[in-house]
């Protein structure tokens with residue numbers, strides 16, 4: 001069990017929000033910590049009403065920086081998030097002034113925390129979500145320097161799919177795709193600022209349908225093709241996709257577009273057709289498996305990732321077993337799995353036959369054990385092979401650097417000034433969560 005410590009500043013409303021943040025993170029396996037010392041994640045839920053509010057937060061962040069460094073020395077990680085009105089008011093400035101921060105959320109964007117945590121652990125880097133009006137946000141010039149070598153680029157927002165467990169269609173509104181010209185301009189600015197890898201983001205990124213100036217509608221595959229023409233851009237990724245929107249041209253792009261990395265995050269949630277129907281996912285397990293088959297035919301080495309929910313209302317032992325069977329069949333490289341938790345206002349929250357906490361825990365444990373075995377097997381299979389790594393940051397030891405393989409393995413190597421370079425390495429061993437390598 002991971003531990004969460006939320007420090008609340010200010011009014012009752014903030015205290016209420018802090019409780020919601022804890023609720024939101026519980027399905028990710030976070031229980032309450034006594035203090036920052038024993039926490040895997042610390043959230044400062046800030047309030048702007050008092051004088052010098054920001055200074056107080058910065059001073060607290062100074063203390064957390066020392067603690068985070070001490071923990072890093074012991075090989076332990078700690079995520080630091082700043083939420084609330086100070087985060088909203090300070091925005092990117094705060095990330096620059098206090099690099100200890102991993103995540104920043106405004107008061108209207110708490111609901112994105114689980115997704116942001118997932119994003120960071122998938123792709124590294126930092127995440128900022130403050131609720132600015134869409135136009136203002138998209139018009140803001142990206143600060144590539146602050147984003148490092150791998151940058152996120154939002155191309156699509158919102159969702160019209162209304163899965164019965166999910167709040168996104170209510171909180172983020174209808175699907176909206178940015179025009180391709182705006183995305184390409186932003187990508188060029190990022191690359192000019194030193195970015196080598198772009199991760200295209202959207203709640204349903206593969207449902208992207210951007211309307212170009214000539215009135216033509218672009219698919220995600222076409223957008224990736226255009227982005228691949230940017231010379232110094234080496235790698236393109238995209239997340240999160242929906243199985244129903246995995247079109248033939250996107251599958252073909254995994255065969256034809258060299259810059260599109262061989263990694264696909266395609267959430268299935270469950271392997272049971274009855275549960276998939278109750279979730280309103282609008283596809284069956286066999287549709288998902290067929291899509292996976294097509295993707296693998298196009299790109300045989302593709303690494304697969306997914307999200308799972310266990311303990312959805314009405315999930316029987318047989319339904320859960322169907323999820324386990326699907327996992328055994330597909331073999332995933334890395335995944336995210338959650339216990340179902342009620343989101344007020346969503347249909348599933350009012351459904352009969354809610355599953356007990358005890359059963360949810362048992363199922364989550366069994367599923368995660370299987371998924372971890374698959375992750376380890378995937379990483380073990382890399383040992384002895386040679387792969388290109390984009391080095392992004394210094395590692396813990398002296399002369400050590402960390403980067404990502406095309407398949408998103410975190411890879412360590414020793415060398416001189418490797419950051420920003422894409423170099424072939426030979427994988428020599430696996431540690432708990434990463435691979436050890438030597439430069440070729």
Ligand code: SAM
Nearest residue numbers: 027165166203240267307308338339340341343
């Ligand atoms: N649009 C993506 C899709 O359809 O796959 C998912 C976006 S959602 C914000 C990220 C993940 O959170 C979901 O894939 C799901 O596994 C999980 N999730 C969403 N609502 C949940 C709930 N009520 N309880 C547990 N997990 C939930």
Ligand code: SF4
Nearest residue numbers: 159161162163166168
């Ligand atoms: Fe939309 Fe994904 Fe939420 Fe379903 S889970 S409603 S597809 S954001």
